[in-house]
Amino acid sequence: MENRIYNFSAGPAVLPEEVLLEAQKDLFALPGVGMSILEISHRSKTYDAIHQEAKEGLKKLLDIPDDYAILFLQGGASLQFSMVPLNLMPPKNKADYIIHGSWGKKALKEAKRVGTINIAATTEADKFKRVPTQDELKLDPDTSYVHFTSNETIEGVQWHKEPEVGNIPLVCDASSDMLHKKIDVKKYGLIYAGAQKNMGPSGVVLVIIRKDLLERSQDSLHTMLNYKIHAENDSLYNTPNTFGIYIIKLVTKWLLGLGGLDEMYKINKKKAQLLYDCIDQSGGFYKGHAEKDSRSLMNVTFNLATEELEKKLIDEATKAGFSGLKGHRSVGGLRASIYNAFPLKGVEALVDFMRDFQKRNG
Structure with a gap:
């Protein structure tokens, strides 16, 4: 098929045509390498350059400070529903969740398996037609973190300004609106986002975490569920989704080229x-x-x-x-x-x- 149709899918979603064409051109063999991006070792110098360029592109787009780690993980946002509470909830073992849609409810379900959850606000009675107002938030001042979903794909409801939570670490599932505008990363303790909406193909999840929060990750955690381990190994503890990260690199280049x-x-x-x-x-x-x-x-x-x-x-x-x-x-x-x-x-x-x-x- 020569002509592309208009793809309104919620995800995996449309990718920039320039990115697809560049990936197509180099898919058989990366210039000067003689191998496809699908074939090269994640321990090679070639891949290391791609990995670092993807991180640098994100840092430039979002002005990510040096005291934040950028991780490329797997399992999508659904695994982060568990990893966030497993890593960040101790030692208090409680957290606040703001709910205004279906994905927030799924995150809440997994967090309840780890500790005590306070629903700081919910708009379920209004059929998730809106986000809660700041006045509606009932935050626990002694909570480990506050979690919210920036954009609910199912209901089509989005925060246009993040909730104010004081000095409590703010955690955001930004899977469906990451990179749609500039955000102040310093307001967040952790941001996670599946790549398959705005950043790349399915199979990669981006995690941006303030480095001091890595100390909450306990050694008793299973290795692959431990943010600290992934940060210490620059997301290379196991074989990452090399192709997905390569596409993220191309997407960040495309966005920077737009301005x-x-x-x-x-x-x-x-x-x-x-x-x-x-x-x-x-x-x-x-x-x-x-x-x-x-x-x-x-x-x-x-x-x-x-x-x-x-x-x-x-x-x-x-x-x-x-x-x-x-x-x-x-x-x-x-x-x-x-x-x-x-x-x-x-x-x-x-x-x-x-x-x-x-x-x-x-």
Whole structure:
């Protein structure tokens, strides 16, 4: 197939075309190496350069201070749901969790296996249509850390400013909006993010952890679950996902070439505004799930009047070259994931399609 369709999948998600083409060009043999990135040893000088360039790209994009470690791990965010409490909850064995969607609930479930959890706030009674307000947070001043999910892909709800938690380490699952804008890393104790939304392919999870928190990782932990071990070995205790990290290196280069995360944020806001305007101006034909001040720039969730009409739109959209618009199986509806690499022209094409669909079915 010569022509690429528009991929609205929530993840694994669209990658920059420039990155795909560069990876394709060098896939058979890296220049000057004579081997594919899929074949080289993770202990080789060639791979070490790739590994360090990926880290340096992230440091430049996010201004990551030297007192933070950058780790490339495996198991996705789902394993981090366990690793975070196993490493950071001792010795107090309690933590605060802020819940505003399905992934936060999954993180909460695993944390409860480790220690005592205080639900600092939840918007489940509001069907996860918004993030909690600062006034709603009931934080335990003696807690080990405060955990939140920056962007909930299923419900399409996003924090646009991180919660204020004082001197308590703030832990963030940023899997679905990492690198969509500049954040102040110094406000966080730990950030983790699966790569398959904005950074690369599935199979890599990025962890950025303040180095003093590594001292909480106890020697009694299983080796592969210990942040301190991974930091001491520069994520090379075992064979990492070398290809995934190579793609992360290319993605950071692409973002820096665009002008960095401030420029990426401008583009993301423009894309999301186009789609939300289409929904808001439809006279109720399209109904957004999230409240306006909590709307995600990455995952636009909405419904039509009936499931039959939603199915019709999805079927017609698929035939027209728009893939991945079906909402998550747990909530239904529709979802357009417009991550960093999703092109502006693709959002414009979807808006044209949606307006035409409304004229024919409204």
